[in-house]
Structures are given as C-alpha cells and as structure tokens.
C-alpha cells in the first residue's frame with residue numbers, strides 16, 4: 001500500500017512540477033520575470049509539500065491523498081457548473097463608419113486646407129479638442145515622453161516601407177496570365193479557399209479565415225490612404241480574407257515605452273507584405289483583389305476578422321483571438337474570386353471574461369476603456385473606447401502605448417499550458433474566473449510596464 005501511495009504522490013507531484021516548471025521557462029523566455037518568479041515560488045512550495053508527504057508514514061500519506069483528491073474533485077465539479085452564461089448574438093452595425101471621423105484621419109488634415117475647413121465646419125464641437133492634441137509632440141516625435149531616437153527611427157523605417165507599398169494595394173500590378181486563368185477553373189471555390197488560407201500562413205500569418213464581404217465591413221467614406229479624401233467607398237468585391245500576425249510579448253510588455261511602437265510598426269510591415277503577396281496571387285489568377293493594410297484601409301479589420309471566424313471583439317475593442325488574445329495585428333484582402341466563407345459563432349466566453357475582468361480598463365493610463373457593460377452603438381452591442389483620449393496619450397508619449405494589450409489575460413495564454421487553458425477558458429465559466437485570479441497573482445492586478453529598452457540579444 002505504501003508503494004502505491006508513493007506512486008500516486010509521485011505522479012501528481014510530477015504533473016504539478018511539469019506544468020509549473022514549463023510555465024517558468026516560457027515566462028522567462030518572454031521576459032515576464034515577475035510572473036516567472038512568482039510561479040517559481042509556488043513550484044518550490046509544491047515540491048516541498050509533495051516531498052514531505054512522500055517521506056512521511058502511511059496515515060499522513062493517506063490524509064494527503066484524500067485532501068488532494070477531494071480538492072481535485074471539487075475543482076472538476078466547479079468546472080462543469082453553468083457559471084457566467086451570457087446570451088450573445090452576431091452584432092451587426094446598422095450604420096457604416098465614416099473613416100474621416102477616426103483620429104488618424106482627423107489629425108492628418110492640414111490646417112488651412114479645404115478639407116480641414118470643411119471637416120470642422122461640419123464638426124465644430126471637435127475643433128478645440130483636436131487642436132489641443134495638435135499642439136502635443138506627436139507620434140514618433142523626439143519630444144514625446146517615451147522618445148528614443150533609435151527605436152523611433154526603426155519604427156519610421158517600417159512605416160515608410162508600408163507607405164512605399166501604397167500604390168500596390170489597388171489596381172493591377174500583375175498581368176493575369178491566360179494559362180493560369182484557364183487552369184484555375186479546375187479548382188472549386190472550396191479548394192481555392194483552402195489554398196488561400198494556407199498560403200497566408202505560408203507567407204507568415206498566424207491565423208486566417210474567409211467571410212462574405214458585407215456593407216457594414218466597409219467604411220462609408222475615404223479618410224486616408226490612396227483615393228480621393230471623402231469619396232464614397234463601394235468595393236466591387238464579394239469576399240474578404242482576414243489574417244493575423246503575432247505581436248511579440250517581450251516588446252508589447254514594454255508599452256507605452258519606445259519599443260512597443262517599433263513592434264507594432266514591424267508587424268504592420270510584415271502583414272502588409274503578406275497581404276500584397278496574396279493580392280498578387282489572386283490577380284495572377286485573373287481576379288481583382290485589394291490589400292487593406294496600415295494607412296490604406298477601406299474595411300474595418302477587426303469586424304472582418306471576427307466574421308471570418310478568427311475571434312471575438314472584446315472590451316478594449318481589439319479582436320480577442322483564441323491563441324494569442326489581442327496580441328495580433330490584422331490585415332484583409334478583398335476579392336471578387338468566389339470563395340467559401342468560414343463560420344463565425346459569437347463567442348460568449350470572451351464576452352463573459354470581459355464582463356468581469358476589467359484589467360485593460362484599470363490599466364489604461366488615461367481611462368479610455370469603459371468599465372461598464374456593452375452599449376448599443378449604431379445598432380450593435382459593444383464596448384466603445386474613447387479613441388481621442390487614447391490618441392492624445394499616444395501623441396504625448398510618441399508611441400502607440402499598447403498597455404491594454406500587454407495586461408490582457410488572453411495575451412498570456414501561450415505562456416500557460418496553451419491547449420488545456422484555451423479549452424478551459426472557452427468551455428468553463430469557473431475556469432475563466434480562476435484564470436483571472438491566477439493571472440492577477442502571477443502578473444499583478446495592474447501589471448507595471450517593463451521600463452528600459454530591450455530589443456533582443
């Protein structure tokens with residue numbers, strides 16, 4: 001009997017050891033030192049407890065295994081309880097968003113120009129507020145609070161690369177090859193869809209999906225990028241391919257420090273690269289295609305990506321993906337090639353998590369993220385962040401912050417045992433609440449940014 005108990009203690013202790021030590025290794029690699037240190041302390045305590053009971057005489061071993069078994073049983077029962085059920089449906093905005101109203105478009109307007117005067121004639125209530133932001137140092141300015149010449153110049157380089165691509169997003173940059181056009185008729189829409197999604201990953205995407213292109217995906221009018229400012233948007237396309245790339249955790253956790261914008265810029269450039277290759281591929285088969293990349297969007301990427309089945313939109317307004325949470329960048333390619341859309345199933349687990357979590361809202365340096373419930377905006381239930389408060393902070397610091405993305409427990413999922421945690425977070429309301437408590441313990445309720453400039457070895 002003694003050896004059986006020793007075996008059980010050894011197996012359960014071994015499992016805890018593997019789970020905790022693998023987390024410590026992953027967290028250290030991601031430079032999450034506070035989380036790694038706290039997990040290491042738990043690891044030492046667990047090793048101590050299991051070792052003591054391993055060497056204690058029989059009745060103590062029995063009591064220990066009984067307590068452990070009861071605890072695990074209660075945990076399993078709690079996992080199955082219907083906690084945190086929320087009703088969700090596909091939220092569809094009834095009005096399209098005008099791109100001219102987003103801060104990026106407003107602050108691009110040159111004072112004194114016709115477009116500037118016209119915009120503020122229509123929106124006099126925004127003029128003073130916007131002018132105050134215009135007086136701030138601005139994004140990537142060396143007068144910004146977080147200025148770092150090398151990090152900002154590196155970011156500028158990536159943004160310049162994207163700018164250089166602006167005339168490639170639209171129009172025919174590649175003659176359709178007649179023999180390709182003929183051969184493509186041998187493939188069904190399902191085969192072409194499968195190929196396109198895999199091709200996106202081959203080019204470097206982390207996830208990819210397809211949706212039918214709907215009117216509400218498109219901005220109503222052009223606010224920036226190529227095309228005439230203020231023109232109506234009506235894409236001649238029926239399908240959209242959305243894809244994501246991963247933002248590096250060790251860079252993001254430094255936000256609002258200088259290198260957080262370096263990572264955003266690099267990912268925007270990387271995903272532009274993927275988008276353009278996909279666009280050229282589709283054009284080579286004789287179809288029309290357009291890339292929607294930084295500074296040149298005609299569609300609202302998180303909404304397209306949601307409908308392509310890549311995730312759910314959370315409290316901070318970003319897409320929360322199952323694997324990386326909000327720690328992604330998104331781009332879209334639209335086309336008239338006939339494809340087979342993926343299914344979007346509204347994800348109640350994300351809405352439930354965001355209902356009680358609030359970590360992004362509490363950590364936002366300018367309280368731009370709401371702490372209340374979702375509200376009805378343009379006919380769709382959503383959390384609406386204050387984009388001007390957020391943008392003002394960016395213009396003050398010179399970076400794009402990303403604190404909300406860094407603290408989100410979903411961003412930490414790859415550092416836990418990803419498969420199990422992802423499954424439990426999706427399926428169990430109790431698990432979601434337990435994960436938040438664990439996240440609070442490991443990272444802190446309001447984790448501090450890493451101060452310093454780290455860009456790898």
Ligand code: SF4
Nearest residue numbers: 314354357358360408
């Ligand atoms: S930090 Fe919490 S509330 Fe904010 S998006 Fe992530 S899960 Fe939702």
Ligand code: SF4
Nearest residue numbers: 364390401402403404
């Ligand atoms: S990026 Fe920064 S300022 Fe903007 S909402 Fe997120 S935490 Fe707040």
